[in-house]
Amino acid sequence: MSVFVNKESKVIFQGFTGEHASFHAQDAISIGTNVVGGVTPGKGGTTHLGLPVFDTVAEAVAATGADVSGVFVPPPFNADALMEAIDAGIKVAVTIADGIPIHDMVRLQRYRLGRDAILIGPNSPGIITPGECKVGIMPSHIYKKGNIGIVSRSGTLNYEATEQMSALGIGISTSVGIGGDPINGTDFVTVLKAFESDLETEIVVMIGEIGGPQEVAAARWAQKNMSKPIVGFVAGVSAPPGRRMGHAGAIISSESDTASAKMDTMEALGLYVARNPAHIGQTVLQAMREHGIKA
């Protein structure tokens, strides 16, 4: 099992021959990801990293049976590349691009209606199921196989939580970065749902940020629908209101979307909450002990 991607996934990269795609495709292959090729318009028919390059996603899918795509295309062209992936029948599209215009995302989300592809990102570190499949930019060596699912907006904070757990001997089932933009292809609830029905995941770590109603909506959903414990953290307790803290989505616009307000609500709904970003690992350990879960 695991969530969204596993060792059966056939992965292509769009923007395959670029620097970052090349580096992370190699890293993905080194942890066992089944990378079957890539797409760079204009370079079809050549090979890269010993794998076939295609001009279009449709050709890549027809030739390789690919069902997952890592979209490493620059932000101005990224939404179009995602539509191409979905049109070609890709089941899970992952986009790490930071800086896709929001109106492009509004149109893309409309395009996805009635089409069942999963979209991870944008502005995401990607997704990794340790030892099986990585589609993203995370340092794969810090992710050890285990039974904790992670879902986060931020990439680096996802790494931070992973390392804290790793130091305590705790591993990861799947880690999903939904991204730091105001419009995400996949929201927290969708990922929580997937973790709830995943046999390998026993606890879920949910890492949010200031801005937007998503964390609270997810916590409310979880209270009603989840049997597995959740450990929550929300970054930005010290962020001033009205300022965009790096991520386009991270801006406090009302009293209810401050970090403290979100964590208060999570706690009131019965989630474990790490109030200090350095205590995420310890809080997971506490949840494991209280539920008799072993690493």
Place this chain on the structure above:
Amino acid sequence: MNIHEYQAKELLKAYDVPVPVGGVAYSDKQAAQVAEDIGGSKWVVKAQIHAGGRGKAGGVKLVHSIDEVKKTADAMIGSTLVTHQTGPEGALVHRVWVEQASHIKKEFYLGLVIDRVTQRITVVASSEGGVDIEDVAKAAPEKIIKEVVDPAIGLRDFQCRKIATGIGLKGRLMPQAVKLMKSLYRCMRDKDALQIEINPLAIVSIGEEEKLLILDAKFNFDDNALYRQRVITDMRDLAEEDPKEVEASGHGLNYIALDGNIGCIVNGAGLAMASLDAITLHGGRPANFLDVGGGASPEKVTNACRIVLQDSNVKAILVNIFAGINRCDWIALGLIQACKHLQIKVPLVVRLAGTNVEEGRKILAESGLAFITAENLDTAAAKAVAIVKETVL
């Protein structure tokens, strides 16, 4: 990116949206000339700064003679306006907008936003105009009308009619309202605006006739789309922005000045926020938010150090890097370069993790420079706070 009111009105005029007759002036003489060209006997002189709350702060004046226009413009231009949005340091007024005064019968609120829940452009309107919409939302939520737009078909006439009747725009004013809303929608979509706020939209009387007029407009544009918005990019007023933030964005860094004394250099917005939180939880005060982003070269790291050190309050710097797409060895080289070129006198607490961490740590250890290293976020924050406490005492 934000623009001035006068730029917003010029933009709206190009979309055939009714705005008062007016012009921008950089001096008292120009202001008087604009008023004369407009004609009439009453004008409004409005200080042009990006921050809101100008009216209450004395930045909007109704005047009754050309001489008064001149005097008011003279007093405003070059003055510092302090509103509830500028902070105590206020904002310097470089220009004024002079417009024909309107006879206002009633005021409304009209906004277009991208709603995070529906992920679509949503029109928000209220019969309560000229006041803070957040206050209306709290006190009388039933007075707020919302209409979500399907991006595939755009804002339809019937939706505009629904909004118009919902806020009480009836009869001959309704077709005007429909046309105005559709133009605003087109403008928002074409220009990659994140938000348009019309407050107030007014019914004004001209003789016997009544018509709709936009008296104030605020735009916020998507920075990520500026590459395809030349007209909007040209409207950017750097004088309205923090010079350190402008310089940082030129180097591909995301910097926000805060009021503490621990400088921060972090990669990733989430970890950067969390680092500020960790400092705060240890009883320290961060001097800034700084995200070096992905793929940071040694030069970028040097620039980050320079920008952080421009703040004279900084007593120590916390560098917290969890490299994914970054490389710890490049970060380490950048820090060494920065120490050599910038003669850094404050202590640097460095925490490296992730891609190429061993190389990074080795480079720092062999540099012979006095870096204070930390293994994890908690000890890094604790060390930075402890150092600053010692220096301040």
